[in-house]
Structures are given as C-alpha cells and as structure tokens.
Amino acid sequence: MSCNAASAAGPRIVSMNVCSDQLVLSLADPDQILGLSRCSRAAGQPGPAAKARTSPRLSGGAEDVLLLKPDLVVVSLFDKRATRDLLKAHGLSLVEFTVPRTLDEVKDQIRAMGDVLQHPQRAQADIARLDAAVAQVRAVASAHHYRVLPLERRGFVAGDSSLISSLLAATGLTNAAGELGLGAGGFASLEAIVQLRPDFILVSEAGNHAEDEGRAFLLHPALERFYPEGKRIVLPERLTVCGGVMLADALDRLTEELKRVTR
The missing domain is CATH 3.40.50.1980 (Nitrogenase molybdenum iron protein domain)
Structure with missing residues (x-):
C-alpha cells in the first residue's frame, strides 16, 4: 500500500x-x-x-x-x-x-486515537457520550454528597489517583479512601472500613459465593451486616479496567445502581 x-x-x-x-x-x-x-x-x-x-x-x-x-x-x-x-x-x-488515571486523560486518549485512525469525528462522538453519561449520574448523585469506598479483593481500596476515583469525583460522589490515609490506594483492615462508615461500598460483583480468600473478604459477616445488598454499588471491573468509551457503559451502570440503592 x-x-x-x-x-x-x-x-x-x-x-x-x-x-x-x-x-x-x-x-x-x-x-x-x-x-x-x-x-x-x-x-x-x-x-x-x-x-x-x-x-x-x-x-x-x-x-x-x-x-x-x-x-x-x-x-x-x-x-x-x-x-x-x-x-x-x-x-x-x-x-x-x-494507562489513564483520570477522566480527562481518557478523553485525551480517545481524541489521540481518533487522530491516529483519521476519524476525529467518531472520537468527538465518543467523548460526547461520556459527557452525557457523567451528567446522568450527577443528576442522581450530586445533591447528596455520598461517600463511596471502592473496595476490592482482600480489602484493597482504590485511592485518589485511580481512574475509579476520578469517575466518582466527576459525578459528584466522594471517594472515602482519602479518609483512611490511602491517597494512592492500599489495603484497609476490616475494622477501619467498618469504622469509616461510608454511605456505600463499591464492588465489582454481587452474590454471596466466595471462590477464594480474596473474594471472601468482601463477604465477611461484619461487612455484610453494615453493607448488605442495599449498601453495595456493583460496577463490573471489565467496564472500568480501561479507558475509552466503555466507561460510558460503566457510568450508565453507576446511574442504575445509585437509583437502586437510594430508592
């Protein structure tokens, strides 16, 4: 060619x-x-x-x-x-x-790939979709100032420098990890999480089956007592592991979850 x-x-x-x-x-x-x-x-x-x-x-x-x-x-x-x-x-x-760490970096990468592929108009459409999804979450969440703790296997907490934290901030939610002194992310004890009392914990999957010890942490009786299904926002990791327009699907899911846990 x-x-x-x-x-x-x-x-x-x-x-x-x-x-x-x-x-x-x-x-x-x-x-x-x-x-x-x-x-x-x-x-x-x-x-x-x-x-x-x-x-x-x-x-x-x-x-x-x-x-x-x-x-x-x-x-x-x-x-x-x-x-x-x-x-x-x-x-x-x-x-x-x-690897993008903020929503702005995600948009920058979409623009850059649009330029590389010579389809900048498609990139702008994807960015517009992201902006619309953010606005939709803000309409549900921003008035309430919910404190959300992103909690992963074995008690790992995503800190302020993570993409998920940027998504929460953009939509009017607060990542409670900063209150644990975990600015960059890290492991939190069960006691620290319970004492923190965020409004919700954010997890990657629902259900009560633990296939290993890492997953078992999220199903500990103390966490299930304070954070039953109605206090857990479920956002599949596959929707947030990368940047790109897939984050719009993640944000749409976040809107649905907020409506579910706050109704």
Missing part, C-alpha cells in the same frame, strides 16, 4: 493490548484493523464483541505483527520492551498509550 493509499483509507493498524483494542474497535473502520491483542476475545473483556470476533487475533509476539506489515502498531508501556524494540528495529511505526 502506498502512503497516499494509506492516507485516503486511514492507516491499517494493529493493537497489542486489551485497552487499545477497545479504542480501536470503537473508532476504526473494520478494514483498518489488521489484528488485535491475544486477549481481545476473552470472556469479560471490554469492547464490541462481534467486531472483535471478526478481527484477527495476535499471538502477543513480534513475528505475526511483522508479517502483517501494518502502517501503525498501538502498544502500551506495559507491553514487553523487547517486542516494542524489535518492531521499531524493523521500521514499524509505534503509537504508545499509557
């Missing part, structure tokens, strides 16, 4: 990690996608499932990427350094995306 052809049709692209898969699937034309990460079709992963199934899946190494000869390769700083260096050594153009 000549440079002029690539410019007219948009660059042919390969994505090497799950989070860039999401951006590519949302913004690219199908014939621009030469390959997605090896985890792109894994159950529970974000992104339009049907579109992911029709796109080639990569091994995770450099060899199949080199055979595809894409115009651009989208990578994360968490992808293997050796693989990235090998692709560069063979003359491939790499676009590197970091």
